[in-house]
Amino acid sequence: MHAGRAFGFLAALFVLAFGLAVVLLAMDQQRVIDANAHLEEQTVPEIIRYQRLARNLEQLRQEGERIFAVSSHASRQQSMFVVTMIASHPSVLEHPGAAKLARETEQFLGEVVRQSVRDEQRPAIHYQEWQRLASRLGVQVDDVSIEGINLATSDLNVAADAMRLARYKLIIALLLVGLFLLAFIVLVRRHLIQPLQRIDHALSNLSAASPLPDFDTSRMLEIQAVEEAIREHHDLLIQNEQARQVLEKLANKDGLTGLMNRRFFMQSAEAELQRAQRYRRPVTVAMADLDFFKKLNDTYGHAAGDAVLCAFADLVRDSSRQSDLVCRYGGEEFAFLFPEISPTEAEVLAERLRASCANAEIGLPDGRTVKVTVSMGLADASECPIEIALKHADDALYEAKRLGRNRVVLGA
């Protein structure tokens, strides 16, 4: 999967979920707004209507009191008139409880007023009964008031429910945001940061010598591409190293014989000599020269000379130890370094080489065979620089030549 697409998908999912939560919250908010609007436009007028009914019932009670309090018949009539109208007014009639009590009040007071026409003292007799009725009116006033106020409860409950629901939804939405953030962090960490750390580690340790970095193949294509590039880079490093080694070998070898060349021999011999001298180990150097090589060249040709040189190199390789260093020093001249043995012991090795060379039948390219001898000079190298030691060996070689060739001479 592409990282961009994966994170895009996650972001889209997040936007969708969060958008949904916002819509749900907005719906709850709308419910609160609606409940408020209902409270203001429907319920409050209704409550006020109940308040007015309560007020009318209270007025009924006051007019009743007045009928008992005043002595003037005209005043009683006036009050009675108001009582009649209140008891018949639609605002009272539409509330069954209030209407019934108002009707009862009207009838009772009407009777009182009628009787008072005949007898001014009559009302006092009914006063106790009136007080009971008045107290019922008082209770009805309270009931109606409370009934009215209770109308608001339903609207307030709707609003409170919506608010409560909105709170839960808000918490869920916040949890959702938290969850998505967590998921985002985990995904970024697992699929981007950790692979990048692995890549960083792999790159800083990358060499031809180290093994191929082991990646848990990432799910992200971008990371996979980088990992693949690192693998390819590692292969390239190895190829380069191999090429370098081949080149190095080529640079250190003598092209004809395959032995070390003089430069590489001198480097290696000097290092070996230093090691031996530091640890006071015996070490011996030697110089060898094929006898009458110039004459051989002149007689059989350069190709024959080259064949002889190669054959001699083969002999040297066969008879020398793993640790011995041998090089084509120049022309038909060869240099040796024998670690860990004294000149006397080395003389045995040299003698063996000389003998095997003298006995060898060397085949030439044209099919003929030829015999070649070698002269060698040995010198102790355990206490002098390589150049000096080789000079001593060369002196010994010269001595071997002077003494008649095909021999080994141990130098000073």
Next chain:
Amino acid sequence: MRAAEPVLRVVVLENSPPMSYRDETGQLTGFSVEIARALCQEIRANCAFDVADQSTLLDTVAKGKADIAAAAVFETAERRGRLLFAKPYYRSLSLWLARPDVVPGRSGIRVAVVHGSAQEDYARRQGWEMHQVRNNADLAGVLLGGEAKAALVPMISALQLQKSDPFRRLGLAPTVLRAPELSGDASFGISSRRPGLREEINAALDRIKRNGTYDRINSRFLPFRVS
């Protein structure tokens, strides 16, 4: 806004206390007038008040000579064709005022009604013998003078009549008539040329009912809550 260019022309009755009358300084006042003033204030309109008789009140508005008839008008099918009605501003009922032995509908009884009122319409439909007067203030006169034995009046007019001693001495008793066209919601009439005005007035009425203005006016002019 210049006073010379009133936004709203309001027509009211002049002789119908406590709903609509002139006070001792000659100022128009009363329940209906003050409610109309409160509504004008609520909708921030500059209102010019004019007076009319009950019989010409609705025509004035129907003909577009005024925008609002600020009086208790019962909404009837016939009236609906001529003008718009605002939300009810109070609920009324009609009273039969007569001596206790004179029951509604008895033949030979002349009933006093205000010309142009719903009560007149009702009495006519009932086939009652009528004595029409111009306004509520004239009712007491015809009853005291004997031209009419009974009166069919809105409750507020009855209340007003009841305040005068000579009237009370007549010993007329009130009977509530339950006919639907005689009771219920009373509204202001609005010119059908001003349809947007009805919504404004309705909203303003809701507001003054909520904010207490309505109840203060109610208490000032009427003995109980009429809404």
